[in-house]
Amino acid sequence: MREVLAQAAFQLFLERGFERTTVDDIVARAGVGRRSFFRYFPSKEDVVFPDHERCLAEMTEFLAAVGDEDPVGAVCDAARIVLRMYAADPEFSVQRYRLTREVPGLRTYELSVVRRYEQTLAGHLRGRFGTDRDGELRAEVIAASVVAAHNNGLRLWLRSGGAGDPEEAVDHALDLVRGVWGQPAGPSPAREKPALPATAGASGVTAGSGENEVIVMVAAKGAPMWRVVQQIEAAVGEG
Structure with missing residues (x-):
């Protein structure tokens, strides 16, 4: 019955177009009642994908x-x-x-x-x-x-x-x-940290300058944050 309804629906869709075909048209072409249609298909759209x-x-x-x-x-x-x-x-x-x-x-x-x-x-x-x-x-x-x-x-x-x-x-x-x-993704390879040319200061601030950049690493264990910020600013300014 599912196939009969789908075939009847597509015949009508090709003849009249989808929008102009009703469920009543489909069941009339298939020779069944509306109950039979809705037993198999919730809507007219569903009959297109049976x-x-x-x-x-x-x-x-x-x-x-x-x-x-x-x-x-x-x-x-x-x-x-x-x-x-x-x-x-x-x-x-x-x-x-x-x-x-x-x-x-x-x-x-x-x-x-x-x-x-x-x-x-x-x-x-x-x-x-x-x-x-x-x-x-x-x-x-x-x-x-x-x-x-x-x-x-x-x-x-x-x-x-x-x-x-x-x-x-x-x-x-x-x-x-x-x-x-196809192959499972492995862990990302560890990236090598670039060597920093400058040596660490007393507060643990390391600064190194390249041609167009300044690299700053903070490792200030126990140092006051205001002091760390101050020395970073000084290092950047010097670079």
């Missing part, structure tokens, strides 16, 4: 079953589940792509669906990277990168009218993501 709930559930199930050894590879593989959904029905996928380009409201709705995929991927990565600041950041950035790469390859295929192999462009884009993010 397969995303199932796809999100499949993605969540897949990620719950994968191991911990390659989290970036896992989310890239999860994104391919979405690709296979589109590739399973090229004609419908191309029609939907063209329709969402024409109707701003559908484009907004589609972006909300894409965001749900991104959140699902980020949630999986957060569980692997930890909840510290960098782990959270890496999860969000990698998830966004995976979604952007997947969508770039997918839209190339959709813009071609569904010609050729959709996996080729998507695999190329996802391989780029894996190349960038």
Whole structure:
């Protein structure tokens, strides 16, 4: 019934346009009642994306079953589940792509669906990277990168009218993501402190002047702050 309603809706969208098609028109074309429509779709917009709930559930199930050894590879593989959904029905996928380009409201709705995929991927990565600041950041950035790469390859295929192999462009884009993010980020290398030519004074103020700058380091243990500031000002003035 879900497929029957989606097919009836798209026939009408193509004939009349999205805005001029009502739910009553859709159920009349499908030969069912309004209750049947709302049993499967909360709104007319949802009938344009009839397969995303199932796809999100499949993605969540897949990620719950994968191991911990390659989290970036896992989310890239999860994104391919979405690709296979589109590739399973090229004609419908191309029609939907063209329709969402024409109707701003559908484009907004589609972006909300894409965001749900991104959140699902980020949630999986957060569980692997930890909840510290960098782990959270890496999860969000990698998830966004995976979604952007997947969508770039997918839209190339959709813009071609569904010609050729959709996996080729998507695999190329996802391989780029894996190349960038596949290895866990290590700690930042320690930076060598520049040598300061001047010697420390009694208050622990060290000053060294370069061609266009003055470097001042304060190590004034127990010295009054006003004295430290005074000697810093004197050092800067001399430099």
